[in-house]
Amino acid sequence: MTRGYLQILGVLAAAIIILTLLITTTPPAVSEGRFLVIPFGWLRLLAGFLVAVSAVSSSAYLYGRVKRPARAGQYALTAGTHLFIWSCILLTFYPVFFLLGVSFNRNDSITSPLPREGNALVRSGVLPNPADLSTVQYHKVLSETHILWYQWIIIALLAVAVLGLMTAAWAKRSGADPYRLERLQRLLGWTVFLACAALIVSITPGQFFSYNEAGERVPGSSERMIILYIRNTLLVSGTTGLFAVLISTTAGYAFARMRFEGRYQTLLTFVFVQMFPSFMTLVAIFYLMSYLDLINTFTGLILAYSGGAIAFASWIFKGYLESISPSLEEAAMVDGATRWGAFFRIILPISIPMLLFIFLLQFIGTYSEFILANTLLVGQEHWTVGIGLRNFTSGRFNTQWGALAASAVLGSLPILLIFYTFQDALTGQYQAGGVKG
Amino acid sequence: MRTLFPTIPVYSGLVVGALALMLILRLIARRFEWIMPWYYILPAIVFLLTFTFFPVILTVVLAFTDYAGIRNGQLNIGSETRVLEVDGNRLTIEKPRTFDCADLRNGCRNVRAVLYASGTLEVAAETLEGTVLTLAAPPPAGRRIESVELFLPDLGFGFGSTVLKVNGKEVTLDKAPPFPPQLEAVTLFLDRQALNRTMAGDEGNLITLKTPLPPGFEAVAIARYNDFGWIGLRNFRTIITQASSALLPVFSWNLSFALLTIIINTAFGVLIAVLLNNPALRFRALYRTLLIIPWALPNIITIQVWRGFLNQNFGAINRLLMLFDLTPNPIDWLGNPWAAKGAVLLVNLWLGLPFMMVATLGALSAIPRELYEAARIDGANAWQSFRGVTAPLLRTALIPIILTGFAFNFNNFNIIFLLTDGGPPVDWGTATARGTDILISWAYNEAFRSQGGLAYGLGSAISIMIFVITLAVSLMNFRVTGALREESNT
Numbered sequence: 001m002t003r004g005y006l007q008i009l010g011v012l013a014a015a016i017i018i019l020t021l022l023i024t025t026t027p028p029a030v031s032e033g034r035f036l037v038i039p040f041g042w043l044r045l046l047a048g049f050l051v052a053v054s055a056v057s058s059s060a061y062l063y064g065r066v067k068r069p070a071r072a073g074q075y076a077l078t079a080g081t082h083l084f085i086w087s088c089i090l091l092t093f094y095p096v097f098f099l100l101g102v103s104f105n106r107n108d109s110i111t112s113p114l115p116r117e118g119n120a121l122v123r124s125g126v127l128p129n130p131a132d133l134s135t136v137q138y139h140k141v142l143s144e145t146h147i148l149w150y151q152w153i154i155i156a157l158l159a160v161a162v163l164g165l166m167t168a169a170w171a172k173r174s175g176a177d178p179y180r181l182e183r184l185q186r187l188l189g190w191t192v193f194l195a196c197a198a199l200i201v202s203i204t205p206g207q208f209f210s211y212n213e214a215g216e217r218v219p220g221s222s223e224r225m226i227i228l229y230i231r232n233t234l235l236v237s238g239t240t241g242l243f244a245v246l247i248s249t250t251a252g253y254a255f256a257r258m259r260f261e262g263r264y265q266t267l268l269t270f271v272f273v274q275m276f277p278s279f280m281t282l283v284a285i286f287y288l289m290s291y292l293d294l295i296n297t298f299t300g301l302i303l304a305y306s307g308g309a310i311a312f313a314s315w316i317f318k319g320y321l322e323s324i325s326p327s328l329e330e331a332a333m334v335d336g337a338t339r340w341g342a343f344f345r346i347i348l349p350i351s352i353p354m355l356l357f358i359f360l361l362q363f364i365g366t367y368s369e370f371i372l373a374n375t376l377l378v379g380q381e382h383w384t385v386g387i388g389l390r391n392f393t394s395g396r397f398n399t400q401w402g403a404l405a406a407s408a409v410l411g412s413l414p415i416l417l418i419f420y421t422f423q424d425a426l427t428g429q430y431q432a433g434g435v436k437g
Numbered sequence: 438m439r440t441l442f443p444t445i446p447v448y449s450g451l452v453v454g455a456l457a458l459m460l461i462l463r464l465i466a467r468r469f470e471w472i473m474p475w476y477y478i479l480p481a482i483v484f485l486l487t488f489t490f491f492p493v494i495l496t497v498v499l500a501f502t503d504y505a506g507i508r509n510g511q512l513n514i515g516s517e518t519r520v521l522e523v524d525g526n527r528l529t530i531e532k533p534r535t536f537d538c539a540d541l542r543n544g545c546r547n548v549r550a551v552l553y554a555s556g557t558l559e560v561a562a563e564t565l566e567g568t569v570l571t572l573a574a575p576p577p578a579g580r581r582i583e584s585v586e587l588f589l590p591d592l593g594f595g596f597g598s599t600v601l602k603v604n605g606k607e608v609t610l611d612k613a614p615p616f617p618p619q620l621e622a623v624t625l626f627l628d629r630q631a632l633n634r635t636m637a638g639d640e641g642n643l644i645t646l647k648t649p650l651p652p653g654f655e656a657v658a659i660a661r662y663n664d665f666g667w668i669g670l671r672n673f674r675t676i677i678t679q680a681s682s683a684l685l686p687v688f689s690w691n692l693s694f695a696l697l698t699i700i701i702n703t704a705f706g707v708l709i710a711v712l713l714n715n716p717a718l719r720f721r722a723l724y725r726t727l728l729i730i731p732w733a734l735p736n737i738i739t740i741q742v743w744r745g746f747l748n749q750n751f752g753a754i755n756r757l758l759m760l761f762d763l764t765p766n767p768i769d770w771l772g773n774p775w776a777a778k779g780a781v782l783l784v785n786l787w788l789g790l791p792f793m794m795v796a797t798l799g800a801l802s803a804i805p806r807e808l809y810e811a812a813r814i815d816g817a818n819a820w821q822s823f824r825g826v827t828a829p830l831l832r833t834a835l836i837p838i839i840l841t842g843f844a845f846n847f848n849n850f851n852i853i854f855l856l857t858d859g860g861p862p863v864d865w866g867t868a869t870a871r872g873t874d875i876l877i878s879w880a881y882n883e884a885f886r887s888q889g890g891l892a893y894g895l896g897s898a899i900s901i902m903i904f905v906i907t908l909a910v911s912l913m914n915f916r917v918t919g920a921l922r923e924e925s926n927t
Contacts, residue, residue, distance in 0.1 A: 034750050041761035081712050089727050096730060098753050099742050110751045124760040247480045254477035273489050275911040277848060280900050281492035283499055283884050283893045292448050307488020310481050368737040371850050375885055386737035393741050401745055408742050412734045419733035427795045
């Protein structure tokens with residue numbers, strides 16, 4: 001038994017010694033133009049990785065031989081799997097981490113010289129320099145945003161509600177009365193939703209300004225309006241999501257529960273239409289919107305998005321309804337409810353998770369849409385996040401790298417929060433195979 | 438609507454129409470019971486017809502026209518020129534170069550024009566009492582007199598005055614002239630009157646109208662519309678003639694991009710999903726949550742940030758590759774056509790892996806655990822049970838996901854436009870079809886960017902080709918999944 005543990009210790013110690021040797025014997029990185037190069041660095045990287053893999057799996061093997069000798073190979077395999085997945089996580093997170101590093105960096109320019117201090121990774125610019133850590137980029141992109149007093153109140157309310165929700169979730173896990181907590185959670189959830197909606201509606205382009213030398217108000221510059229862009233995007237995505245839910249639920253219900261002449265043909269048309277993303281008819285939508293005087297309005301954009309969303313949403317909702325038994329509504333109708341009453345009082349409440357899924361899917365999809373927004377929205381005060389960032393990358397990209405990163409982080413936050421809050425609702429549908437096509 | 442309420446925007450017509458529709462629908466439902474299901478579907482149908490189906494039809498129509506930035510159906514204000522002489526339906530214009538019929542497809546045949554009537558009129562007046570000027574004959578009906586100029590012989594120059602009121606022959610002036618004016622010839626300044634006519638043709642500075650001008654309309658100036666019209670298959674012919682420089686390279690890259698992306702993403706997605714599907718693996722929920730992050734960030738933002746990471750001289754990716762001596766020279770990710778293609782695939786792997794992983798996990802969780810149990814009892818090892826149980830069952834479940842992914846990536850505009858912008862330019866390409874342009878970004882370039890000359894019609898023609906391909910893929914998807922077969926039986 002102890003011999004087994006000693007063997008593990010020996011393997012780990014050997015691995016650490018080899019890794020230390022690999023790192024310490026590394027020749028100093030040489031400067032090649034704008035880059036720092038470790039000659040044959042890839043060989044050391046490979047060797048180090050192999051040493052780590054073999055050390056981890058062999059010590060797991062030895063540990064397995066102590067615990068369950070018959071399955072020692074399984075232990076080694078599992079340890080190797082963990083190491084592999086951690087490498088994948090590292091690679092996946094590297095761009096995210098780097099983006100955060102750039103956004104919290106004092107230097108705004110992508111061309112700023114590499115640091116002279118620190119280890120090879122910092123000096124080569126592969127990792128952000130901890131000495132340059134600063135929030136100056138965030139201050140800069142938010143400097144021309146002026147929040148009104150009642151918006152501060154809404155923000156405070158929002159913060160309290162979010163904190164309350166987190167506390168409730170924590171209390172639920174530690175075993176408080178689930179029924180009362182659920183009511184509280186619902187109340188707080190609505191507060192968060194309504195506060196966000198109020199905030200989104202109340203922000204206006206007039207709140208983005210700065211003062212010139214003469215002390216006069218001048219409109220904010222396009223690189224300092226990320227909050228307005230986020231607000232515009234949230235407004236458009238939220239309304240589109242609501243539209244998609246509102247209009248597709250009745251259609252999905254009719255397709256799932258009613259049998260009528262022409263049902264199959266209509267359904268076929270829906271499926272057919274859903275195959276064409278609306279941006280493919282971009283020219284025609286542009287023509288239609290200029291005819292309707294809706295160029296450069298949110299209304300036009302929302303209508304264009306909704307048109308593309310409804311067929312798909314109806315199709316999903318129909319599939320969902322078919323998976324639940326009609327006995328509930330039939331019982332309600334036997335008790336004297338009308339068709340509409342059964343739909344409104346029975347079906348809608350029980351399909352809230354699905355409606356939430358449709359809403360979120362549409363919301364997130366719309367948030368990342370670029371081509372229609374870029375074609376239909378001309379005025380800067382109507383820009384969405386994507387167009388606002390594009391202004392950085394196509395314009396003074398080199399000198400605004402830090403500001404771009406800070407704007408990108410701010411612009412990603414709403415979707416990141418929503419995605420991880422509703423992660424199960426969002427990915428669960430794919431997991432369960434409920435969504436096809 | 439417009440003429441009745443000129444200040445309200447056009448789309449309010451939609452609102453009024455919807456309200457009226459609701460009222461009528463209630464009445465109809467009382468009469469015909471069978472219409473009820475349609476009411477549930479109607480909002481969706483109205484939306485689909487207006488914003489999806491109608492644009493599809495319109496795209497097909499526009500593909501056969503020369504609709505473009507310079508032929509957008511609007512009045513061309515810059516084309517205005519003076520009319521020198523009117524003879525029946527033939528006009529002599531001053532500057533044919535400004536009017537520019539040569540810029541249009543068939544000259545000015547079938548193109549609409551606006552004719553402006555004379556703004557000034559010489560008439561005789563009878564008397565002037567105070568500020569009231571009485572004309573010899575009533576002014577032309579339907580024309581507004583804006584001001585009047587009277588000649589004052591005592592001073593030797595004209596006296597101008599705005600008009601307050603016109604009542605029959607009596608014109609009330611703003612102020613009385615200081616000296617008696619000459620009443621034989623009074624100049625009236627009228628509002629500019631415009632008249633629409635369609636032209637039948639042009640020859641030099643001679644314009645022929647389809648219908649002559651009404652009597653009393655003295656045309657002084659003319660401007661034409663930027664009309665567009667049918668050009669048959671010319672857009673498609675343009676695409677075919679550019680086949681070797683645009684259509685073929687773009688199409689083959691589009692196809693290989695979609696195929697390679699789906700192959701690479703599926704390979705990695707399945708690998709990670711199979712590893713995570715092991716119920717004995719600790720932290721698998723945490724791993725899933727962590728690996729999902731590229732999906733949780735809006736791709737419209739992350740793609741643009743990747744542009745910075747892929748910068749040739751200052752990007753993180755090249756710094757990493759150079760530090761470990763993985764490449765002798767920094768790779769020009771966005772400037773070399775082949776490296777740009779690699780960059781697109783790399784970023785698309787980062788973006789698309791979480792979806793493939795989650796979808797595969799979903800497919801894997803549908804495989805009953807008992808099958809693995811049975812395989813283990815039969816003495817199969819991990820590899821054998823993967824080959825015998827997982828692989829065949831996974832294949833059927835993955836095909837619809839792969840086909841959907843293919844259709845999505847075939848038209849993945851965001852990654853191309855935001856990462857490489859379709860570039861870099863290549864020797865064999867055109868200004869609108871460059872190194873990494875796919876069909877949809879090529880169509881966008883033709884239709885909405887200056888290097889394509891805002892050729893909306895040509896863009897629509899390319900869109901139609903994408904329609905056909907997307908349709909084929911989707912039909913294949915339905916054949917495989919049998920999603921519609923179940924429907925037709927019910």
